[in-house]
Amino acid sequence: MNKEWSEQNKRMQLLIKKADTFDQGKDVLFKLRNDLMDTLLSFKKDLKRNDFDAMPYMNADGYHSKNIAYSIWHIFRIEDIVAHTLVSGDEEILFAGNYQNRINSPIITTGNELVKEQISDFTKQLNIDELYSYVADVNKSTEEIIRSLTYSDLKLKVLDERKEKLISLGVVSTDENAVWLIDYWCKKDVRGLIQMPFSRHWIMHIEACQRILNKLK
Secondary structure, three states: OOHHHHHHHHHHHHHOOOHHHHHHHHHHHHHHHHHHHHHHHHHHHHOOHHHHHOOOOOOOOOHHHOOHHHHHHHHHHHHHHHHHHHHHOOOOHHHHOOHHHHHOOOOOOOOOOOOOHHHHHHHOOOOHHHHHHHHHHHHHHHHHHHHHOOHHHHHOEOOHHHHHHHHHHOOOOOOOOOOHHHHHHHOOEHHHHHHHHHHHHHHHHHHHHHHHHHHHO
16 A cells, blocks of 8 residues: 555544544545545546556456546445435435436446456446546535534434435445445444545555556556
């Protein structure tokens, strides 16, 4: 794991544990996310369109077995679902912004159910410019939600009706590679969700993208 990102993540987790350092922890989280976003934006600037679909490690175990376009979709679908359907209980950006049509995505799910060639078949259809617009909108809306959180909110669990809403939306596949996400998220409190989809999840997948990029070079 990138040492600087790892240290920022550890520091954020320590700071949000205490009421008197909670706001400071949020600032560290935003700095970490900004640094990670800079890396994501560098992909858009530096890569050719077909680089986003390349899968040089298709048969490996690990996140680097995917491709860069998939990783971006996956990070921000998960964030959109968790931030809006589970934490704030409002409409996901994918639906509010008509992003499925804009991105030309055949799916509305997280993509966990896709394997090997299914991943590249999926990403070859995507409009990368619109995918990055989605990234920007999800990132902005998540950070607005995080800014509004108080320290006492961190112990809140996902409401049962929001879990039911999640299931009814069909945004998590019923495939065994995906359906576990529902219970995984819904057993966490808000602090747990900050620590995984909103921070560490980004790190894991962006580092995998960097590994793919290094291979392509």
